[in-house]
Every structure is written in C-alpha cells, then in structure tokens.
Amino acid sequence: MKTNGFHLPKKVGIIYSEVKRKYFPTEAQYLTEKDAYHDARVVAKYLRRMKIRVHLYPGDATLPGRLRHDRPSVVLNLVGSVKGNEYLASSIPGILELLDLPYTGAGILGEALCYNKFLVKKLLEQNGIPVPRYQLFNTALDQLDPTLRFPLISKLNEIHGAVEITKNAVSETEKHLRERVKFLIETYNQPVLVEEFIVGRELTAMLLEGLNKKVYVGEKVFPKKRQKDKYLFAAFEDQWEKDTFHYQKYHDPLLRDYVKKAFEITDMADYAKFDIRLDSSGRYYFIDSNSNPAFGPKELDCALANILDLYDINFTEILKRLLLNTIRDSQGKERLPLVKSKHSAA
CATH class of the missing domain: 3.30.470.20 (ATP-grasp fold, B domain)
Structure with missing residues (x-):
C-alpha cells in the first residue's frame, strides 16, 4: 500500500509485554500492564486496515526464534516490562539490533535510562533542564539531604505508570518519609527517588x-x-x-x-x-x-x-x-x- 507516494511495509510485528500476575509484587503494578495484549490487538486492527499483515509477539523467551522465522519489515516495540521488570524492557531493542530488524522507539540506551529516574534527573539537571531537588534512597536509614524542603514526594526509581503515587506518597515530616521509603523498598526491592513536591x-x-x-x-x-x-x-x-x-x-x-x-x-x-x-x-x-x-x-x-x-x-x-x-x-x-x-x- 502507498501513502503519499511512499510504500508502507507489507508485514509488521508488534511486541507487547508478556503479563502474568505472579511477575508483579502488587496488584497496582500488575494493573499497569494487564491490558498489554488487548492494546496490541487494537493497534494491530489499525495496521490491518492499511492492508498490512500483522504478527503479535509476547516479549518472552520465544521472541528471538519467532522473529527469525517471520522476519517482519518493521517492529513496533510496545514492551513495558519483561517478567514484570521494567528495566528489562531495554533488552527488547537489543534483540532487534542483533536480528537487524528496524523497530520503533528508543534503542538500548534510551530505554535503559528511562527505567532509572535518578540518572535521568542527573542528566537533565546537568544540561540545564529544571528538576525539583531530589535524593536517591537505597535504604530507609540513609541520611536525609538537609537542603531538601518538605513536602517531599517518594517515587519508585525503576517503575512508571504512577505506581504508588498516592496521597500517602507526599510526606510533611521525616518520620512519615522514612516509613514510606521503608515500605516501598521492602515491597518493590528497588531504590526510591525522593524529591521536593512542587505545588502548582x-x-x-x-x-x-x-x-x-x-x-x-x-x-x-x-x-x-x-x-x-x-x-x-x-x-x-x-x-x-x-x-x-x-x-x-x-x-x-x-x-x-x-x-x-x-x-x-x-x-x-x-x-x-x-x-x-x-x-x-x-x-x-x-x-x-x-x-x-x-x-x-x-x-x-x-x-x-x-x-x-x-x-x-x-x-x-x-x-x-x-x-x-x-x-x-x-x-x-x-x-x-x-x-x-x-x-x-x-
């Protein structure tokens, strides 16, 4: 099919997150990924309307073999997590690079950075893009940076989808902050990014x-x-x-x-x-x-x-x-x- 004189690909692959409840420590995180297959099918419907053949692939261990077999012209990478870990989503561009398949979205570095909010904050800050003052907590006992001003908001460093961004995420006292950080680290087994809450x-x-x-x-x-x-x-x-x-x-x-x-x-x-x-x-x-x-x-x-x-x-x-x-x-x-x-x- 042509669009404005250019040929669309004949065969497109869509990779989506393989989602099982056991992969996720909480129902809230599972909720952010549970519709991955459904959403991929909706996007596939739009591609089929363009007369494009579509292959759907879960982002699991079968992916490299299936991609080698089908050789889609382009791959839409919609993966948000692998085995429930968002940081492992950066492995998908790696597979596509090895197989020499054109794909949408960020490459390995861009995806890996995305799942480390602390590093992104550092990069933005060093390049003149304004961010709230922040601190990474590896344990709930880490010393609190005295330059930080309450209220502070606590975020999981490696998870998106607003998981655990609730009213209880905002702390007005150090006691509440440490209780919150302790809960997040113990539940999700990852560092917590704490930053000044910006009213507005x-x-x-x-x-x-x-x-x-x-x-x-x-x-x-x-x-x-x-x-x-x-x-x-x-x-x-x-x-x-x-x-x-x-x-x-x-x-x-x-x-x-x-x-x-x-x-x-x-x-x-x-x-x-x-x-x-x-x-x-x-x-x-x-x-x-x-x-x-x-x-x-x-x-x-x-x-x-x-x-x-x-x-x-x-x-x-x-x-x-x-x-x-x-x-x-x-x-x-x-x-x-x-x-x-x-x-x-x-």
Whole structure:
C-alpha cells in the first residue's frame, strides 16, 4: 500500500509485554500492564486496515526464534516490562539490533535510562533542564539531604505508570518519609527517588519525531471537587480510572524547547512523554519522562492519544509516518515530516 507516494511495509510485528500476575509484587503494578495484549490487538486492527499483515509477539523467551522465522519489515516495540521488570524492557531493542530488524522507539540506551529516574534527573539537571531537588534512597536509614524542603514526594526509581503515587506518597515530616521509603523498598526491592513536591499545575508533553521534532502539551484539568485538595496532582487512581481529569491545550515556546532538549539528552527516538509541574511563579520542573509511553488510538484512553486529539492529530496518519520513517532510518534516508495539524506545534 502507498501513502503519499511512499510504500508502507507489507508485514509488521508488534511486541507487547508478556503479563502474568505472579511477575508483579502488587496488584497496582500488575494493573499497569494487564491490558498489554488487548492494546496490541487494537493497534494491530489499525495496521490491518492499511492492508498490512500483522504478527503479535509476547516479549518472552520465544521472541528471538519467532522473529527469525517471520522476519517482519518493521517492529513496533510496545514492551513495558519483561517478567514484570521494567528495566528489562531495554533488552527488547537489543534483540532487534542483533536480528537487524528496524523497530520503533528508543534503542538500548534510551530505554535503559528511562527505567532509572535518578540518572535521568542527573542528566537533565546537568544540561540545564529544571528538576525539583531530589535524593536517591537505597535504604530507609540513609541520611536525609538537609537542603531538601518538605513536602517531599517518594517515587519508585525503576517503575512508571504512577505506581504508588498516592496521597500517602507526599510526606510533611521525616518520620512519615522514612516509613514510606521503608515500605516501598521492602515491597518493590528497588531504590526510591525522593524529591521536593512542587505545588502548582501539572502538564504532560508528547514529542513526535519526524523530519523535525514536534511537541504537543496538555494541562491536566481536575474536577472542581479536587481543587480543594491540599496537594493536587495526578495520583495512581487518577491515571487508571476514567473521568478523573481531562487535558486542555497549553502553549509555551520555552517549554517546547526544554522538551526537545530533554528528548535528545536521554537518547529517545520517535515519540516520548514528559510530565512537568508548573509553580505559581511560572517555573517549570520536569518530574518524569518515558521513552515508551502507552501507544495507541483515543479508544485506549492513553495520554498520547488524548493530547494529540486536542491538536486534531490523526492516529492512523501518525502510525503511517512512524512506519515509513522507521524504514527510511534503516535505509539511511531522510525522515518524512509529520502530518500537519490544524493547530500549531513546534
């Protein structure tokens, strides 16, 4: 099939997370991955409408053999975890590199960095991108950095999906903070990133990479009943339940420049998601990044689709451009520009 004079691939593979409840220490983390196969099937439906043959692969030990056998022209990497470990998702680009198969998304380095929030914070900070003051706790007994100011919020260093980002994640005292850090380390067996909680508004930026990089930003708008919350932010239940907040368009050239720089520094590719807090003085703070966020159309209710919909960006066209540019990258050709939106983005 041709699109604007360019040939789409005839055969595409989609790799998704192999999900079993026993892989995850808590129901909350399992919830973030349990629909991986369903979501992959939804994306496959859009590809089949383009007359593309689709192969679905779980990200498990059978993957290398199945890829060798089928040899898809392009692979969509939608893997968020391997055996329940998010940091192992960086092994998927490694397999694809060894098999010399073109694939979407970040490579090994970009994926590995994504699952170490502390390292990402360091990289952003060293390159002039604003982040809250932070500290990595390897044990609950680590000395607290005296420069940190309460309230502080505790986050799992290697897990995304807002897991354990609840109202109890914000600490106003050192006693509460240490109890929280102790619980997280014992439950998830990983370090905990503690950072200053930034009171203010919450933004999500999606970057799409074609010939140029385009940034689309949405501000989270919460219901009126939430406006009186002492600490207003998108908690775990907000992310995984329906109608807890919606997005509205947000424009600022400075923020767009920050997002583009962050994308390059962390070695991302094709698309990415950044979460940002905006304080009452108009200062930005990057609080999270994801090189492989949930990818799909609006029916999947993911941030990428909901924000792009604000700008009248059609998922089918984005999918076509993603496939074409992945092939052109593998051939050493210049990328194609992204589809034009009715609303400006830069």
